[in-house]
Amino acid sequence: MKLSSRQAFWYAAFLLVFTAIAAYTVANKTWWFPPLASVQGGEIDNLFMITLVITGIVFIAVHVVLAYFVWRYRGRPGGKAAYVTHNTPFEITAAATVAVALVILVGGGTTLWTKIQSPPPADAFTVEVWAEQFRWTFHYPGADGRMGNVDVRFISDDNPYGLDPNDPYAKDDIFATEMHVPYGKPIAVILRSKDVLHSFFLPNFRMKMDVVPGMKTRMWFTPTQAGVFEIPCAELCGVGHYIMRGVLTVESPEQFNDWISQQTPVGMSQ
């Protein structure tokens, strides 16, 4: 039974050391989320922290109890286990406690989800996005201020973005390889794919939405700062998945107007 003590000691020690390292690196935010840049991301981060505290307490408690039991109840020569088959009040209390914690998390989660998934505010600035292997293209309205219709069926060598030839608003639309948006407004994004699944991921904004061929998907968010951010693709889309990188620039309305005025409307070349 000497071996039993040694195993018990190392087992308990490992569980405690692992728990301490895990708790420290998470609490210390040693490896953490990228800098936050949106209002909705802030709310997601808050819910994340509440969830982290609740699950963190359970994680630490279970591991400490497990380590204690492993050491305390290690087998000894002549030792005898207590005879306990069940404890109904304990089961009910434990289940109820877990249920209460989950109700809090579900409440917070579904409230926030509802908020994020509601239609964007009326003053939102809208950008449409085409995804294809392995690049993003961003669609802006031209001088008429109206976004033209696009559809995958209209795509041809002369009409690479599938603009509707019968839509008068489509004549002056702008397509850019980078995404620029003016700071100070909510940003709505409408996503389309030409070919396979992609996912429009904004790590700094805590936003993500899959791009599905045959469907329009949507997201909206409110930037909290100007800057240049990255748009990695987050749904496996083929061999170039890992290089499908877009760039989002959030800038002042003046800078944005300068930028958009330098873009050539596609319609003019037709």
Place this chain on the structure above:
Amino acid sequence: MESNVIANAEAAVQTHHHEPQSFWTKYVFSQDHKVIAMQYMITALIMGFIGMVMSWIFRIQLAWPDHNLPFMRFLMPTNMESGTLQTPGYYMLVTMHGTIMVFFLLTAILTGGFGNFLIPLQVGARDMAFPFLNMLSYWFYFLSCVVITVSLFVSTGAASAGWTSYPPLSALAKATPGSGLGQDLWLVAIALFIVASTMGSLNYVTTALNMRTKGMTLMRMPLTVWGIIVAAVLGLFAFPALFAGAVLLLLDRHLGTSFFLPHLVLGGEHIVRDGGSPLLWQHLFWFLGHPEVYILILPAMGITSEILSNGARKPIFGYKVMVGSLVAIAFMSFIVWGHHMFVSGMNPWLGFAFVITTLIIAVPSAIKTFNWLGTLWKGNIRFTTPMLYAIGFISTFVTGGLTGIFLGNSALDIPLHDTYFVVAHFHVVMGLSSVFGIFGGIYYWFPKMTGKMMSERWGKVHFWLTFIGSYGVFWTMHYLGFMGMPRRYFSYESYQFLPPSMHTLQIIITISALIVGAAQLIFVVNFLYSWLRGPKAPDNPWQATSLEWQAPTPPPHGNWVGQLPEVHRWPYDYSVPGASVDFVPQTVPLEVEPSGEHHRTAVAVNGHTNGHSNGHHA
């Protein structure tokens, strides 16, 4: 009623169960559940080994991009011709790693391996209800393994659309290199696997329901049997959805149908289909996919419960609640699949419902965890190798279960979805936990299977390297998820939002993975050496109570010599007050030793006579 069934079974033994004599019928086309169990187990372990080697190769790429491993040219001539892994090869490896591990290792070994070996022995049957079907199940599984292995060698490469094989990537040969013949073989292999799994599951459920020996009521079955048959029921209901999906995807690929494909433009070329939706595949896939993770975890939970009770020398804490929560988890697992699709474009209000069902499933899971801790509480714990794994299971199940609470809450899933946080979560909760159940189970039942003991010393070395190394791999991955690193990236060097420290984490993960890999070589040697040269095992080396330990070692064809055993008590009579030893096998009559089964507890504790049983003989 019960005795009729047994009489029929006995008649069956006399007419059909002549022991096979030839090499072919005894070891190859065997209908003996124990031989089939070993066939399943060894085939699955070989597949698992292949899956693990694949992970080493892509882990090396992630830690040391553009490394050069000249010897790899021989193993992967098309994708590593210069000794450096090419991008298509990387995507094939991650796809095949996932597919092989989930289906061909974990599902196969837990139901086909442990299910086959344990169900007849633990319920007191001479064999499975349908031995021929059982044999057929293994050979369909074998065939599916051959097909998936052959697919690695076709000229266009193996499937590379991820283990989830989302169309359109998996539907169109032009979409990605592996989407040619490799993807067809992937779909065929999965379909064959489902056929095998269905034949097996029918057997497991039927045998446990109809062929229990006298006295073996449902509520006297060990939790292993409960875990396996509930998983088998899940498989029977869930796998058909993926089977249908596989057939439809083959039609989309070859006959121009539009189940999963809308009109799209791929590489400048119009693919003229209409009305299909890629989301349909995702629903079909995850309608299986989510129950599937419970198909893996429920048997592992059963095995762990069994080992914990035996190792702590205590009855499993809350047996009835454990059975109830297994059934509750299984039921709920059918209505949570949408949590894989929160940001898929599925109607967000549907996501609302899936958040609620998903977090409800955490309640029975938490109850099981408390009961495992309750089983250890005031025990007299023996630190055998199986017990080390069973305790490790509690840790990994809790760790992985808690991260599921983040992902199951749709708002938090938005930033975490498809990042390494997800990879970390499912590897810990469903990969590691079921692997710990499997290893614990192999060390525990190896003596009964082979008649030999495995080396405890090397078993412990194997455990410690695996346990520490696995947390090195998968705990670390959570940090990559926080950073927002998307999964399935061949390299990540062009992204500025990922801090340089992520490179250090990648190296830690890969080194840990290689250590875990080395540890599995120790296991292989221990397994093979012990089988050939290990010391002879006694009939009941762990002083256990359940029925299989009362059979000869290894059990002969038909399992029991002479009459089938009669069961007088539940399988958890450990340390019963008043008993002469700290374990009372299920076959011991109540007149001989007291029992703590269910409501007899108080009687036994108070020291009153309990020779009068509670009427189950009627």
